[in-house]
Amino acid sequence: MNFKIQMSGLKKQFGGNPVLDGVDLEISSDTITAIIGKSGSGKSVLLKLIAGIYSLDAGTIDCVRILESGETVPIALSDIGFSYMFQNNALFDSLTAFENVALPLSEGKLKVDPSTIRNTVDDLFEQLDLSSARNRFPGELSGGMNKRVAFARALVTQPKVVLFDEPTTGLDPERKFTVFDMIERYREQFGFSALLVSHDIPDVYAIVDSIAWLDQGKIQFLGTSQEIDSITEVATKNYLKTGRFVGKS
Numbered sequence: 001m002n003f004k005i006q007m008s009g010l011k012k013q014f015g016g017n018p019v020l021d022g023v024d025l026e027i028s029s030d031t032i033t034a035i036i037g038k039s040g041s042g043k044s045v046l047l048k049l050i051a052g053i054y055s056l057d058a059g060t061i062d063c064v065r066i067l068e069s070g071e072t073v074p075i076a077l078s079d080i081g082f083s084y085m086f087q088n089n090a091l092f093d094s095l096t097a098f099e100n101v102a103l104p105l106s107e108g109k110l111k112v113d114p115s116t117i118r119n120t121v122d123d124l125f126e127q128l129d130l131s132s133a134r135n136r137f138p139g140e141l142s143g144g145m146n147k148r149v150a151f152a153r154a155l156v157t158q159p160k161v162v163l164f165d166e167p168t169t170g171l172d173p174e175r176k177f178t179v180f181d182m183i184e185r186y187r188e189q190f191g192f193s194a195l196l197v198s199h200d201i202p203d204v205y206a207i208v209d210s211i212a213w214l215d216q217g218k219i220q221f222l223g224t225s226q227e228i229d230s231i232t233e234v235a236t237k238n239y240l241k242t243g244r245f246v247g248k249s
């Protein structure tokens with residue numbers, strides 16, 4: 001299905017502090033956009049607005065399906081099928097790793113049969129080197145293991161839009177690349193669009209189509225990693241290339 005999610009003029013403030021102050025961004029079918037920006041710049045707030053967890057102060061999020069004729073038809077994000085990987089994982093403490101990942105398949109509309117659930121979840125666990133975690137609870141697992149359980153849960157329903165909030169933070173380098181490889185592979189296999197919040201600059205650039213830099217409440221740069229090279233302002237260019245403001249504390 002071809003679709004477009006168009007965000008215009010998104011604003012959100014908390015207690016008088018503007019966090020997002022006019023964010024414009026578009027998500028098209030089958031594209032991955034990295035959202036980068038310093039801590040506290042509003043990356044998670046942006047994902048929560050899209051997911052409908054927070055309400056907008058101003059602006060619009062329009063979701064349309066694009067027909068073969070080019071005609072567009074309004075559609076709800078939930079009709080496209082989306083999942084959200086929370087920054088803090090948001091796993092259920094009283095469920096095992098297996099049960100956490102199986103939950104989206106066993107609840108609600110999907111009603112997948114138990115043997116398919118078992119195979120799908122075990123396959124994900126194998127790919128993520130999580131088989132030993134299968135029957136353990138989140139409280140018994142390391143931070144990196146819980147991160148990968150949350151990642152598996154985000155992909156288990158083969159969603160068409162995935163909002164990943166820092167899927168690789170705290171992972172060792174090998175597992176970080178496993179997660180990036182899986183995002184690439186799953187997109188090739190099933191096709192999805194993603195907004196991927198990440199501090200892994202520039203490693204994350206290898207798997208994204210474009211990069212959106214959020215700062216001062218707005219998207220200050222939107223483009224490909226090649227387009228970063230043509231930025232003339234040195235501090236900004238260095239930041240987008242390395243994740244560091246060279247020469248600044």
Ligand SMILES: Nc1ncnc2c1ncn2[C@@H]1O[C@H](COP(=O)(O)OP(=O)(O)OP(=O)(O)O)[C@@H](O)[C@H]1O
Pocket residue numbers: 014019037038039040041042043044045046087
């Ligand atoms: N529910 C809330 N109530 C009050 N303030 C909030 C709430 N959620 C977010 N904020 C504020 O919004 C700002 C942006 O937070 P956000 O979590 O989006 O940052 P971030 O860019 O994701 O940072 P990080 O890289 O550290 O995850 C922060 O100042 C935060 O305190």
Ligand SMILES: [Mg+2]
Pocket residue numbers: 043044045087165
């Ligand atoms: Mg965040």
